[in-house]
Amino acid sequence: MVAMSTRRSRNDIRGLAEPDVEAPKTARIEGDTAVFDAADLSPRQINLELRRLVYGEQIPEVTIENPGAKHSVAVGILTRCRITIDGSVGYFGATLGDGPEIHITGRVGWSVAENMMSGVTVIDKNAGSLTGAAMRGGDLVIRGHVGARTGIDQKGGTIIVGGNAGALTGFMMQRGRQIICGDAGPGMGDSMYDGAIYVGGAVASLGVDCVEAEMTPEDDELIDRKFRIYGMDRPASFRKFVCGKKLWNYDNLEPSERKLVL
Amino acid sequence: MTSPNASPNPHVLGQSSIFNPQVINDIHTKAELGRYRMRGFSMFKPIPHWDQLMFMPGTLTRFVIEGYREKCDTKTVLGARFAQKPLELDIPVYITGMSFGALSLEAKMALAKGASMAGTATCSGEGGMIPPERDLSTKWYYQVIQSRYGFNPHHLMLADAIEFFIGQGCKVGLGGHLMGQKVTEQVAEMRSLPAGIDQRSPARHPDWLGPDDLSLKIQEVREATDYQVPIQLKLGAARVYDDVRMAAKCGPDIIYLDGAEGGTGAGPHLATEETGIPLMAAIPEARRALEDVGLADEIDLVVAGGIRNGGDIAKCIALGAKAVAIGHSSLMALNCNKELPGITDYEGTLGVKAGSCYHCHTGRCPVGITTQDPELRKRLDVEQGAERVYNFLHTLTLEVQMLARACGKTDVHSLEPEDLCALTTEAAAMARVPLAGTNYVPGVTEERTLHEIKTLLEKHVANDGGGSRDV
Numbered sequence: 082m083v084a085m086s087t088r089r090s091r092n093d094i095r096g097l098a099e100p101d102v103e104a105p106k107t108a109r110i111e112g113d114t115a116v117f118d119a120a121d122l123s124p125r126q127i128n129l130e131l132r133r134l135v136y137g138e139q140i141p142e143v144t145i146e147n148p149g150a151k152h153s154v155a156v157g158i159l160t161r162c163r164i165t166i167d168g169s170v171g172y173f174g175a176t177l178g179d180g181p182e183i184h185i186t187g188r189v190g191w192s193v194a195e196n197m198m199s200g201v202t203v204i205d206k207n208a209g210s211l212t213g214a215a216m217r218g219g220d221l222v223i224r225g226h227v228g229a230r231t232g233i234d235q236k237g238g239t240i241i242v243g244g245n246a247g248a249l250t251g252f253m254m255q256r257g258r259q260i261i262c263g264d265a266g267p268g269m270g271d272s273m274y275d276g277a278i279y280v281g282g283a284v285a286s287l288g289v290d291c292v293e294a295e296m297t298p299e300d301d302e303l304i305d306r307k308f309r310i311y312g313m314d315r316p317a318s319f320r321k322f323v324c325g326k327k328l329w330n331y332d333n334l335e336p337s338e339r340k341l342v343l
Numbered sequence: 344m345t346s347p348n349a350s351p352n353p354h355v356l357g358q359s360s361i362f363n364p365q366v367i368n369d370i371h372t373k374a375e376l377g378r379y380r381m382r383g384f385s386m387f388k389p390i391p392h393w394d395q396l397m398f399m400p401g402t403l404t405r406f407v408i409e410g411y412r413e414k415c416d417t418k419t420v421l422g423a424r425f426a427q428k429p430l431e432l433d434i435p436v437y438i439t440g441m442s443f444g445a446l447s448l449e450a451k452m453a454l455a456k457g458a459s460m461a462g463t464a465t466c467s468g469e470g471g472m473i474p475p476e477r478d479l480s481t482k483w484y485y486q487v488i489q490s491r492y493g494f495n496p497h498h499l500m501l502a503d504a505i506e507f508f509i510g511q512g513c514k515v516g517l518g519g520h521l522m523g524q525k526v527t528e529q530v531a532e533m534r535s536l537p538a539g540i541d542q543r544s545p546a547r548h549p550d551w552l553g554p555d556d557l558s559l560k561i562q563e564v565r566e567a568t569d570y571q572v573p574i575q576l577k578l579g580a581a582r583v584y585d586d587v588r589m590a591a592k593c594g595p596d597i598i599y600l601d602g603a604e605g606g607t608g609a610g611p612h613l614a615t616e617e618t619g620i621p622l623m624a625a626i627p628e629a630r631r632a633l634e635d636v637g638l639a640d641e642i643d644l645v646v647a648g649g650i651r652n653g654g655d656i657a658k659c660i661a662l663g664a665k666a667v668a669i670g671h672s673s674l675m676a677l678n679c680n681k682e683l684p685g686i687t688d689y690e691g692t693l694g695v696k697a698g699s700c701y702h703c704h705t706g707r708c709p710v711g712i713t714t715q716d717p718e719l720r721k722r723l724d725v726e727q728g729a730e731r732v733y734n735f736l737h738t739l740t741l742e743v744q745m746l747a748r749a750c751g752k753t754d755v756h757s758l759e760p761e762d763l764c765a766l767t768t769e770a771a772a773m774a775r776v777p778l779a780g781t782n783y784v785p786g787v788t789e790e791r792t793l794h795e796i797k798t799l800l801e802k803h804v805a806n807d808g809g810g811s812r813d814v
């Protein structure tokens with residue numbers, strides 16, 4: 082009540098803020114599953130309905146129909162559940178999650194599965210740029226192509242791309258793996274700190290401090306396992322790319338910057 | 344001929360003020376290092392600062408408020424625009440984001456406890472959440488920063504407010520830095536990095552590029568946090584008018600402006616000296632921008648950078664800030680730059696006297712604040728540190744109240760530009776307040792006069808029916 086009394090007018094120029102909305106409660110619930118139509122719902126209504134179902138009603142399987150390429154759909158889901166989005170979503174789809182298995186049957190915009198902690202996100206068609214940005218865990222599978230800077234700042238987990246990847250794939254990547262079946266664009270692995278990028282096709286060029294490494298039997302075993310799980314066709318061979326570790330430290334230190342021995 | 348008495352050696356001509364001994368030493372060092380030099384702390388070169396503004400309290404034209412007896416409110420509510428739970432602070436000052444990694448665990452805990460005692464907030468800073476800080480903070484900002492080191496949606500849900508780092512005043516346009524000496528196993532693990540690397544964080548966010556995407560990013564975080572808590576955008580002060588207009592259109596609840604004076608735990612010396620504009624110049628520009636987009640009453644302005652005392656804070660508020668965040672001065676409350684007899688030896692370990700230390704980036708902080716070294720950390724006692732932070736925050740508040748009462752205000756937020764004058768034309772021009780003892784506001788006065796002349800001319804032309812006249 083205090084909060085309400087201090088609130089001022091609400092003039093959002095972009096029309097994106099939807100503070101005073103309630104869950105539409107339009108889902109059809111049948112046993113352990115629920116389905117709702119998002120055609121006439123705003124992102125806020127979609128998320129409120131989804132949260133009502135998975136948290137409030139404890140329904141483990143939810144299908145969202147007609148997502149209409151809306152932004153910020155299925156974000157911040159922090160519980161195990163299965164979500165099917167039957168269609169395409171816009172920017173920031175299925176982000177900030179920890180646990181859910183999300184299947185998107187269409188395409189996705191920028192920054193899908195951004196900062197995912199665990200769980201699985203599968204996209205049947207193409208994804209835009211910044212796919213899996215800052216991702217920390219779980220599997221992110223894009224059966225189609227992806228745009229630029231896939232797995233930028235990636236901190237863990239596995240990104241699998243069935244098609245080609247754009248420029249600067251794995252830019253500043255820190256940990257985790259990327260498996261690109263097709264070609265990778267210029268500047269791949271630029272300034273990566275650690276982790277591994279496997280490419281089945283051609284690499285246009287490597288970024289700063291990204292180097293090729295030997296494939297090991299463990300690498301092949303991992304790739305085989307992931308492809309089995311997601312029922313994907315495995316290209317005949319992969320090349321592996323890692324950090325050259327040339328940028329890890331400044332070349333030189335001033336006397337006061339050297340490690341202190343007390 | 345110059346007088347032979349002016350110099351100990353009558354044959355010495357003088358010395359260059361451009362290539363002074365410090366500049367020459369710097370060139371020698373860079374010639375050996377082959378890279379830019381790093382340091383912590385604040386700006387070195389003098390720039391127009393709060394000392395150049397003065398208050399004009401009540402005398403006969405204004406009624407003063409009785410100190411100690413009459414109330415002068417300090418309560419500060421931030422982010423009431425869209426958030427279900429705006430941030431309610433007891434005082435108009437809070438502790439800015441300083442990362443765990445740059446700061447020791449003890450420093451983070453002492454700041455959190457001291458801030459909570461004073462009824463105000465702290466902020467996670469870059470390296471992710473450390474549970475003891477969250478536990479000790481009654482009001483806590485969680486930072487969404489470019490690197491997303493340790494970023495965790497579970498921690499996001501624990502925040503009382505969310506700050507998007509877009510830039511900081513000290514090194515506008517650059518990402519964070521943490522030298523390898525401070526990237527211990529623990530710090531590295533929290534950030535998912537190899538231990539011991541010189542960490543240079545990204546300057547751009549991984550999942551959005553321009554203001555259009557930022558609007559959507561804000562929407563995403565609001566959706567994830569169910570519109571419960573305010574969203575704040577932190578900008579380094581540079582092209583403030585345009586940046587604030589753009590930021591405002593992205594839909595935040597609060598905008599935080601960090602002046603060029605702002606401190607850092609580690610940054611290139613050159614960037615700390617050469618980027619950004621003074622806070623005094625930034626606040627009026629930000630107000631103008633918010634007014635021009637019609638959001639002056641909706642979006643709150645938080646400011647920071649080089650804040651030392653209640654006078655600085657009162658001046659920020661008078662120019663249009665709702666709250667002020669402090670960094671390095673809160674570290675001074677924890678003993679930064681203080682020689683502790685029998686414990687510290689600034690000159691022996693860092694080569695500078697206490698009072699001139701800027702070595703936060705080295706991880707060798709003699710008083711246990713900006714270090715990860717277990718032995719140095721023991722020099723900071725959390726309980727005593729928290730008490731001093733509380734005392735400092737309390738004093739700052741008393742000082743702001745004192746000035747506000749003298750200016751006739753029963754609420755510190757009622758301070759206004761009319762309460763101020765400037766001691767130099769530069770300060771007058773930047774802060775847009777009159778030069779002391781005059782009505783002259785550089786730029787504003789001229790514009791007003793030009794406008795008057797234009798109006799007079801227009802009237803004259805209209806009266807003359809077009810102005811064509813035989814001579």
Ligand SMILES: Cc1cc2nc3c(=O)[nH]c(=O)nc-3n(C[C@H](O)[C@H](O)[C@H](O)COP(=O)(O)O)c2cc1C
Binds near residue numbers: 671
């Ligand atoms: C030790 C230290 C660490 C900092 N770490 C961060 C950080 O992690 N994130 C951030 O946004 N700003 C960081 N800053 C900048 C402060 O948030 C703030 O912008 C600045 O300190 C304000 O200036 P002041 O120190 O003069 O008060 C840091 C500053 C210091 C002194």
Ligand code: SF4
Binds near residue numbers: 383678700704707708
């Ligand atoms: S005393 Fe510590 S916190 Fe203060 S400037 Fe030196 S290293 Fe930084």
